[in-house]
Amino acid sequence: MVDSDAINKTPVVYLCGSVNEESIGEVNKDLITLQTSGEEVEYIKLVIDTYGGSIHSMFSLYDIIKSSVVPIHTIGIGKIMSAGVLILSAGEKGNRHI
Numbered sequence: 176m177v178d179s180d181a182i183n184k185t186p187v188v189y190l191c192g193s194v195n196e197e198s199i200g201e202v203n204k205d206l207i208t209l210q211t212s213g214e215e216v217e218y219i220k221l222v223i224d225t226y227g228g229s230i231h232s233m234f235s236l237y238d239i240i241k242s243s244v245v246p247i248h249t250i251g252i253g254k255i256m257s258a259g260v261l262i263l264s265a266g267e268k269g270n271r272h273i
Contacts, residue, residue, distance in 0.1 A: 184217040190236075194228030194258040199236045210245050218246040221266065227257020240265040248272070 188205045192198060202221070209219055221240070227233075240247050240262070249266030251259070251273035263271060 184215060185220060186216060187220045187222060189222045189224075190259075190262065191222075191224045194225055194233050194236075194262070196229065196232050199229075199232040202236055203239050206239050206243065206247070210243060216245050218248055218267070218270070219243075220248050220250055221262075222250045222252060223255060223259050223263055224251070224253040225256065225259040225262075226254055227259050230258060233258035233261055236262055237265045246270065 186209050188202055188209070190198060190202050206219065206221075209216055240249075246267040247265075248270035249263045249272070251263045251271075255263055255273060263273065
């Protein structure tokens with residue numbers, strides 16, 4: 176049986192496609208909103224599927240993940256290349272999956 180309260184406490188954010196200013200801006204906005212919403216969030220799942228892209232944008236997301244007060248679990252599906260590898264590795268130790 177799935178605990179509906181557990182589902183509500185585990186939001187999922189997706190990074191699919193190119194790592195660029197626009198896509199990373201959306202992911203950063205979602206992560207910051209989830210952390211500051213006042214809702215009880217146990218951890219956040221970040222699902223990644225990318226060929227990579229801008230290193231500058233990647234470091235923006237990397238910094239958000241590393242400074243997050245809510246643990247971020249990274250999950251790689253499909254292709255994880257270039258900047259995607261570093262984003263995947265930024266997730267909480269022991270909760271990086273590919």
